[in-house]
Structure formats: structure tokens, C-alpha cells
Amino acid sequence: MWAIRDVLEKYPQRCTNVGIYEDAMFSIAAGMARRGLVPIIFGIQPYLIERTLEQIKMDLAYQKLGINVIGTGAAxxxxxxxxxxxxxxxVGVIKMIPGVQFVAPGSAKQxxxxxxxxxxxxxxxFxxxxxxxxxxxxxxxxxxKAxxxxxxxxxxIVVVSILLDSVMEACKDLDVTILYYTTLEPFDYETLAKNSPSNKILICEPHFEGSLLYDIHKGLPDRFLMIKHVAFPREIFRNYGSYSEKVNYYKLTSQNIREQAQFLIEAKS
Incomplete structure (x- = not known):
């Protein structure tokens, strides 16, 4: 846990390294929360979410416990x-568990x-x-709030977290509304409804495509929507390369965002 080594040294009575035992770490935190503490869990996303899904469901959500989970290594x-x-x-996994919140800041300040x-x-x-x-x-x-x-x-344009730079570059001269979401659960339906003058929606999300699709439809009921996506496809990633190479390969780029936005602008309703 090199990322929090300074915290471990400075607060030895308040911070501990449980090790590669994430499911137990969640249960330990649940017990602490039941005694009135506010635990913070830190780790990497796949092990915090996929390895511990039963603990999230039963130890945390079912008991309505106030626990904060900070995950790095997104997507x-x-x-x-x-x-x-x-x-x-x-995002898709956590949003399917009722009562669990999900936050995706786009910067350290946020x-x-x-x-x-x-x-x-x-x-x-989370x-x-x-x-x-x-x-x-x-x-x-x-x-x-969005x-x-x-x-x-x-x-x-509904843009999530770290894709804001790319969206702003792509759409700076386009006649579009840009809504920036950092809280994904609970979802801000009110801002979406008040700021969607057309029925054309482009969802730019740095995770699996369709993770926010339910929320878009729920926030804009009784509308015939035209929706496009810029996101990671729902597939197993078997290719290798750097982060930037993957972003380019899966087209989470300003160029693709602009192309999808222009398609919507020019399409007949």
C-alpha cells in the first residue's frame, strides 16, 4: 500500500493495511460503522467492487452503513x-445496488x-x-448535482468526470448544452430535464457504454430520444498498450465526440 504509506506512518492507530483480503476489509469496516465510526476504505477498483460484491450488498447496503470507499485504477x-x-x-455494478452512492470526480479539487x-x-x-x-x-x-x-x-452532451476536457475541446463552437456529472448515484434528473431542449443526447462516459442509459430515459420520460455514446464498449479487453493507446483504440477522443455530436445536430428529429 505504497500510495498511503505516509498515512500509515503518521496515524498508526487510525490506519491499517488489511492486505489482499478485500472482502474481509469490507466486513471489518461494516463492524466499525456499526459502532459509530466512519470508515474509509482504499484500494483498486476491480478488487474493491468485483471481489467484494456480496459484502457490498449484505454488509454495507443491506445494513445502511455510512462507509466511504475510494477506488483508484478506474476503467x-x-x-x-x-x-x-x-x-x-x-459504475453499472454499483448503480444496480439500491442505496449505494457513486461519485466520479474529474480532478483532485473536485x-x-x-x-x-x-x-x-x-x-x-464509492x-x-x-x-x-x-x-x-x-x-x-x-x-x-450536475x-x-x-x-x-x-x-x-452528458459528460462524466475525466472526459470534460475532451468534450469541451470537441464542442467549443457547437450549439449544444453540456451537462457535467460527477455524482452518478444519486443521479440529478432535475438538471437533465431542465436543460435538454432537444431530444438528442450524447452520453460521454469513461466506463462501459450504457451505464447511465437508464437514468437518461428516466429523467426524460415520454420523449422519443435519439441517443449516441462515446464510452468503452461492453467487451473483454484483450488488447495491450498504454492508457492513451487504449483511449484512442476505443475512440474516447475529442475527434469522435465531435463526430457524434455533429451527427446528432444534423440528424432529422
Missing amino acids: VDYSKYGYSHYCAED FLKLFNDSYRNGETT FRVSDHPNTNYDPDVEFG SVIKKGTKAT
């Missing part, structure tokens, strides 16, 4: 370690704000931290 951040260290399904807003709210909350944050756009955010970055009329 393909650990590109060189192969499929065992990938977790593009994290993480601190969202964490401080929510860590004592009595809910189980924080998806990426090694590739936005560097050009870092708007103020609020837990549970940010309206830009208003337009021809289409609505």
Missing part, C-alpha cells in the same frame, strides 16, 4: 497490468469537495478516482 488506468486490473463495469460534502452522510459511497484527471477545465461541483457548463439548442 483501464492500469493499462499495463491487463484485464485482471481493468474495471470499466464499476474529489476533496465531493468527499467533504458526503463522507458523513450515513450512506455507503469514489472513482482516475489517474488521468481533467487539466484544462475544473469547474466547481456539488454533491448530487453542473451546466454550456447552453445550446441542437443537442445535449
